[in-house]
Amino acid sequence: xxxxxxxxxxxxxxxxxxxxxxxxxxxxxxxxxxxxxxxxxxxxxxxxxxxxxxxxxxxxxxxxxxxxxxxxxxxxxxxxxxxxxxxxxxxxxxxxxxxxxxxxxxxxxxxxxxxxxxxxxxxxxxxxxxxxxxxxxxxxxxxxxxxxxxxxxxx
Numbered sequence: 593x594x595x596x597x598x599x600x601x602x603x604x605x606x607x608x609x610x611x612x613x614x615x616x617x618x619x620x621x622x623x624x625x626x627x628x629x630x631x632x633x634x635x636x637x638x639x640x641x642x643x644x645x646x647x648x649x650x651x652x653x654x655x656x657x658x659x660x661x662x663x664x665x666x667x668x669x670x671x672x673x674x675x676x677x678x679x680x681x682x683x684x685x686x687x688x689x690x691x692x693x694x695x696x697x698x699x700x701x702x703x704x705x706x707x708x709x710x711x712x713x714x715x716x717x718x719x720x721x722x723x724x725x726x727x728x729x730x731x732x733x734x735x736x737x738x739x740x741x742x743x744x745x746x747x
Contacts, residue, residue: 647701651743658736669728676728679719685734692741701744 669676677685696702719727 647743651740654740654743658739666729666732669732670725676724677731679727682719682727682730689734689737696741696744
């Protein structure tokens, strides 16, 4: 019968050993501590923190680029009459986008958005009365938000 030996020190990670493959969370781990061993859970936690920070940095870069190019893209979209979606499409997309944002807020990737009583979200039925230019602006907002959320694995 094959037997697998499990070390009593399995909770400790050898920092000086550089073995591992690129998919291994600890393959590139290297903290500047004295001593060769540390708790493996701390190494995993540090790796997760670094990965989340990298995601947030990428999110900020994408958001900044989209914000900087928004006016030019909006003016271009106004000239393209085929870009203006229907009010029903926008309302459906906004509902999906709000659910996606709430899930990222719950995970802690995005800050919680608290609305006061005076703040009004875009509600179904309200968009139908808006001119095409407003619908185009909202459509670009939805597209930009989805592009930003893709960094977190969103649709």
